[in-house]
Amino acid sequence: MFAFIISRILQALPVMLTVALLSFAMFAYVGDPVAIMLGQDYTVAQRDALVADLGLDQPFFVQFAKFVVNAAQGEFGLSYRLSRPVAQLIVERAPATLELALCAAFLALAIGVPMGVYTGLYRNSWLSRFFLTFSLIGVSLPTFLIGILLILTFSVWLGWLPSFGRGDTVNVGGWSTGLLTWSGLKALILPSITLGLFQLTLIMRLVRAEMMEVLRTDYIKFARARGLTNRAVHFGHALKNTLVPVITITGLQLGAIIAFAIVTETVFQWPGMGLLFIQSVGAADIPVMSAYLLLIALMFVTINLIVDLLYYAVDPRLRIGRGKGAH
Amino acid sequence: MTAPLLEVRNLRVEFPTRRGTLVALNDVSFSIAQGEVLGVVGESGAGKSMTGAAIIGLLEPPGRIAGGEILLNGRRIDNLPYSELRKLRGREIGAIFQDPLTTLNPLYTVGAQLIETMVTHLPLNPAQARAKAIEWLELVGIPAASQRIDSYPHEFSGGMRQRVVIALALCAEPKLIVADEPTTALDVSIQAQVIALLKSLAREKGTSMMLVTHDMGVIAETADRVAVMYAGRIVEIGAVRNVVRHASHPYSAGLMGSIPPVGRRLDRMQQIDGSMPRLSAIPPGCAYNPRCPKVFDRCRVERPELMPAGDSLAACWLYAEGAPRHA
Numbered sequence: 170m171f172a173f174i175i176s177r178i179l180q181a182l183p184v185m186l187t188v189a190l191l192s193f194a195m196f197a198y199v200g201d202p203v204a205i206m207l208g209q210d211y212t213v214a215q216r217d218a219l220v221a222d223l224g225l226d227q228p229f230f231v232q233f234a235k236f237v238v239n240a241a242q243g244e245f246g247l248s249y250r251l252s253r254p255v256a257q258l259i260v261e262r263a264p265a266t267l268e269l270a271l272c273a274a275f276l277a278l279a280i281g282v283p284m285g286v287y288t289g290l291y292r293n294s295w296l297s298r299f300f301l302t303f304s305l306i307g308v309s310l311p312t313f314l315i316g317i318l319l320i321l322t323f324s325v326w327l328g329w330l331p332s333f334g335r336g337d338t339v340n341v342g343g344w345s346t347g348l349l350t351w352s353g354l355k356a357l358i359l360p361s362i363t364l365g366l367f368q369l370t371l372i373m374r375l376v377r378a379e380m381m382e383v384l385r386t387d388y389i390k391f392a393r394a395r396g397l398t399n400r401a402v403h404f405g406h407a408l409k410n411t412l413v414p415v416i417t418i419t420g421l422q423l424g425a426i427i428a429f430a431i432v433t434e435t436v437f438q439w440p441g442m443g444l445l446f447i448q449s450v451g452a453a454d455i456p457v458m459s460a461y462l463l464l465i466a467l468m469f470v471t472i473n474l475i476v477d478l479l480y481y482a483v484d485p486r487l488r489i490g491r492g493k494g495a496h
Numbered sequence: 497m498t499a500p501l502l503e504v505r506n507l508r509v510e511f512p513t514r515r516g517t518l519v520a521l522n523d524v525s526f527s528i529a530q531g532e533v534l535g536v537v538g539e540s541g542a543g544k545s546m547t548g549a550a551i552i553g554l555l556e557p558p559g560r561i562a563g564g565e566i567l568l569n570g571r572r573i574d575n576l577p578y579s580e581l582r583k584l585r586g587r588e589i590g591a592i593f594q595d596p597l598t599t600l601n602p603l604y605t606v607g608a609q610l611i612e613t614m615v616t617h618l619p620l621n622p623a624q625a626r627a628k629a630i631e632w633l634e635l636v637g638i639p640a641a642s643q644r645i646d647s648y649p650h651e652f653s654g655g656m657r658q659r660v661v662i663a664l665a666l667c668a669e670p671k672l673i674v675a676d677e678p679t680t681a682l683d684v685s686i687q688a689q690v691i692a693l694l695k696s697l698a699r700e701k702g703t704s705m706m707l708v709t710h711d712m713g714v715i716a717e718t719a720d721r722v723a724v725m726y727a728g729r730i731v732e733i734g735a736v737r738n739v740v741r742h743a744s745h746p747y748s749a750g751l752m753g754s755i756p757p758v759g760r761r762l763d764r765m766q767q768i769d770g771s772m773p774r775l776s777a778i779p780p781g782c783a784y785n786p787r788c789p790k791v792f793d794r795c796r797v798e799r800p801e802l803m804p805a806g807d808s809l810a811a812c813w814l815y816a817e818g819a820p821r822h823a
Contacts, residue, residue, distance in 0.1 A: 386598065387593055387595060387598040387599045388598060388599055388600055388601040388602070390554060390593070390599075391591070391593055391599040391600070391661070391664075392601065393554060393582075393585065394552055394554060394585055394586065394590075394591035394593075394665075395585065395586040395590075395591075395613045395616070395664060395665075395668075396582050396583060396584065396585035396586030396587055396613075396616060396617060396668070397582075397586075397612065397613065397616055398582065398616065399582070401612065401616070405612075406601050406604075409603050410601070410602070410603060483603070484602070484603060485602070485603065485605075485648040485650070486602055486648070486650050
């Protein structure tokens, strides 16, 4: 197990270095940071001084090595726009995004899996047909449109839920959470639905397809022939066999939820990393953009590792192959 | 004569399709006495497995029982509601399927599957069930059963898995076992062992068995009586001795004739020319008439019912009055 984790981390290193190279290259090729920092009027001497000061006269790979070493320590420099350390900005914003993303993922799983099981079991019931039609909406409507429609319905017409922001937050050990206040929870509802709807329908359709596949297998037939209860057959035997692909997709989608919370955060003015990123793009705030890029890459790599570990927890056939080299 | 354990009367199974209804089983009647082993043979698609599936109530939709009745201990079971039928499965009628590699759920240990089955049907607590599960594994010849009980199916060989399947089918002590080609997927060297095990366990527990196979050797060695099926009907039924040595129906005779004799060189193996008709194109009269070497006019017009033929029953006009010449 330990050797497996180590080998996966070693495999992740080249990925992270490649992303680091890309995000470092942004400094050199997207806009001119010196020009941005100096403003409209400056002398050649001022410019040269700043270039030397920032180390921009050094060879590319020396600069890159410095960047990697700093990044590994969480040091991404100052934001051009806000003149504050990037790491600090991201740490401030991360709780908002993570709470939103986890809440959306939870919704997607808690509703998507049962709906998938139901539509897989009762293929022809009218409720299944309704769910499938509904899932088409979730798959085909763009996120921003869903968000705006939800705001229109629940904030403008009904006035039940806030249309933007996080509501009141409580600071728990450096983590600002909106989960502990009433207004925070209310503010979380619409963005979570908006962000999770696509994943919900995706998971529902995936579970449905997998269930239909598994229900045709001999071991399900045999489980029925042994006279097990429907509940044991459907949830014990069938659902567990659908979990490996579901875990894979959920893991990847969790990464996607975090990375693409940008749209939802913009629609709801949610003070998370996505909003920070989109504002930074507008201002060509390259340190923030490159840090965000690296952070998302790290998140995907970590999630993939966790997904791989979950496979072993679910499927005993994989456990053998790993330890003893048997198959 | 005591009442038979299982009685099947005029069973008819249909598959509604877009191009009309296919009759998979037509007017199938037979009975199995307490402790008796009935072999069912025939070509692929003759309806052998279908008969077994109908008895345990596991016909694949859209297949359905369209007529006739199935009685277990004098009680009608073909029209039971699902929940009643479920209690019957495993407890009264056990099933063994063809491929032990696919009939066990890969994600549960064999012990968990045994315990689950027993707890569902018998008044046992989990600890008692576990002790019983170990007993069963020993009974079916799994070495070191008390350790192997926590192994997953993939850690067993094919033959061992079929032994586990047999334990699973028998563990709630059903009165009837429907064994659908239990040895077809196994190595020839293992087949004999598994059949011997099945036979001795059935005898020991007084369990009746319906043994579906196309292996005449297995039938000759195991069954008390044999039913020969062709195109969804029973064409001959009688004591194994009679049917194997002096088959009455030309089709049974062809089947027995195609068993290669041991110790004698053959230049050509005997075969039955042609192939079984598709369900959608069963010829009028006797379904076997296009392939029958002894066909005469009546066979092409009128369908024969089972009638006494020697010591067996055969559905063949050769045994009716006015036939051209007895076989």
